[in-house]
Amino acid sequence: xxxxxxxxxxxxxxxxxxxxxxxxxxxxxxxxxxxxxxxxxxxxxxxxxxxxxxxxxxxxxxxxxxxxxxxxxxxxxxxxxxxxxxxxxxxxxxxxxxxxxxxxxxxxxxxxxxxxxxxxxxxxxxxxxxxxxxxxxxxxxxxxxxxxxxxxxxxxxxxxxxxxxxxxxxxxxxxxxxxxxxxxxxxxxxxxxxxxxxxxxxxxxxxxxxxxxxxxxxxxxxxxxxxxxxxxxxxxxx
Numbered sequence: 735x736x737x738x739x740x741x742x743x744x745x746x747x748x749x750x751x752x753x754x755x756x757x758x759x760x761x762x763x764x765x766x767x768x769x770x771x772x773x774x775x776x777x778x779x780x781x782x783x784x785x786x787x788x789x790x791x792x793x794x795x796x797x798x799x800x801x802x803x804x805x806x807x808x809x810x811x812x813x814x815x816x817x818x819x820x821x822x823x824x825x826x827x828x829x830x831x832x833x834x835x836x837x838x839x840x841x842x843x844x845x846x847x848x849x850x851x852x853x854x855x856x857x858x859x860x861x862x863x864x865x866x867x868x869x870x871x872x873x874x875x876x877x878x879x880x881x882x883x884x885x886x887x888x889x890x891x892x893x894x895x896x897x898x899x900x901x902x903x904x905x906x907x908x909x910x911x912x913x914x915x916x917x918x919x920x921x922x923x924x925x926x927x928x929x930x931x932x933x934x935x936x937x938x939x940x941x942x943x944x945x946x947x948x949x950x951x952x953x954x955x956x957x958x959x960x961x962x963x964x965x966x967x968x969x970x971x972x
Contacts, residue, residue, distance in 0.1 A: 757971065758969070758970050758971060759968075759969050759970070759971065760863075760864050761856065761859040761860040761863045761864045761969075762785075762859070762863065762969040762970055763824075763859070763863055763914070763915050763916055763917045763969075764914050764916075765785060765786070765787055765916065766785055766786045766787070766916070766917045766918070766919065766965055766969070767786070767787055767789065767908060767909075767916055767917070767918040767919070768783070768786045768787065768788040768789065768918075768919055768921060768962065769789055769791075769895070769905075769918055769919070769920045769921070770788060770789065770790045770791065770921055770922060770923070771791055771794055771796050771812070771819070771920065771921070771922040772790070772791060772792065772794055772795065772796065772922055772925060773790060773792035773925055774788075774790045774792070774898050775923040775924065775925055775926075775927060775929070777927070777928050777929040777930075778923055778929060778959075779929065780898060782959075783959075783962050783963075783965075783966055784966070784970075784972070785965070785966060785969070785970040785972070786919075786962060786965065786966070787908070788897070788898060789895035789896065789897060789903070789905075789908065790895060790896045790897070790898070791803075791805070791808060791895060791896070792896055793805075794808055794809060794812075796809075796812050796922070799812075799813065799815065800813070801813050805893040805894060807891060807893050808893055810879065811879050811891075814879050814880040815880065815881070816878070816879045816880050816881055816882055816884060816885075817882070817920060818836070818882065818920065819920060819921060819922055820836050820837040820838075820919070820920065820921065820961060821834065821835075821836055821837075821882055821919070821920040822834065822835050822836065822837060822843075822846055822855060822917065822918070822919055823885060823890065823917070823918040823919075823920070824855065824858055824859065824862065824915065824916075824917050824918075825869075825890060825909060825915060825916045825917075825918070826862050826867075826868045826869040826915050827862070827866070827868065827913045827914055827915050828868060828869070828913070829889050829890060829906075829909045829910055830868070830869040830872055830887065830888065830889060831869065831885040831886050831887065831888055831889070831890055832858055832861075832862060832869035832870060832871075832886065833848050833853065833855060833858040833886070834848060834849060834882045834883055834885050834886060835847055835848050835849060835855060836882075837919070837961045837964070842964070842968055843855060843961070843964050843965055843968045843969065844856035844859070844968055844969075848883075848886075849882065849883045850883070859915075859917070859969075862915040863915050869886075869887065871886055871887040872887050873886075873887030873888055877891075889906075890905055890906075890909055890918075891905065892904050892905050892906035893905055895908070917965075917969075919961060919962070919965065921961065921962065923958045923959070924958070927958060
């Protein structure tokens with residue numbers, strides 16, 4: 735049965751070809767920040783994404799553009815649609831937002847365009863990380879909060895976040911811990927979703943239908959973490 739199960743896995747999923755580890759891209763930021771909307775899913779394994787530091791907003795509840803909880807600034811920001819899922823935010827070494835854009839299915843992380851379609855994320859990463867330059871725009875105008883591009887030219891707002899171990903810190907402390915550019919991805923994994931170890935789960939599989947069900951479960955989990963995986967593969971060559 736195990737042979738049948740792994741044959742089904744091979745036919746259903748496309749696994750990457752094993753190859754020697756490659757060097758980190760020269761334009762990759764030293765660390766990427768994963769900002770999660772809501773409490774941490776207890777079955778989510780952060781260690782699978784070694785180049786991403788994860789922070790959570792456990793008191794934020796958000797669905798169908800309705801948000802509640804705290805911090806109030808984030809709740810209001812979400813309802814005004816100025817902050818959203820799969821948003822990429824690139825900050826220069828001074829903590830100024832230089833780029834905002836959205837990840838989309840089938841598009842590489844480095845190909846993401848800013849909202850004005852002027853630059854790709856790869857171009858901005860090369861400028862800030864590889865060349866050591868600063869944000870192109872610096873604005874002293876008040877933020878409107880109702881559009882993601884309003885972030886550009888401003889320091890990222892400061893509010894409390896929590897690590898997976900319960901340590902409380904702030905976005906300003908994370909961003910300002912060193913004078914290096916940082917990339918941020920905003921994401922969310924449903925709190926009640928259960929990630930499963932496929933090989934362990936397959937031990938109890940008795941027939942092909944159960945195997946297909948297990949595969950479907952794994953594919954659903956992949957959809958929740960696909961962009962995190964893309965960041966690791968495309969920027970850090972994991």
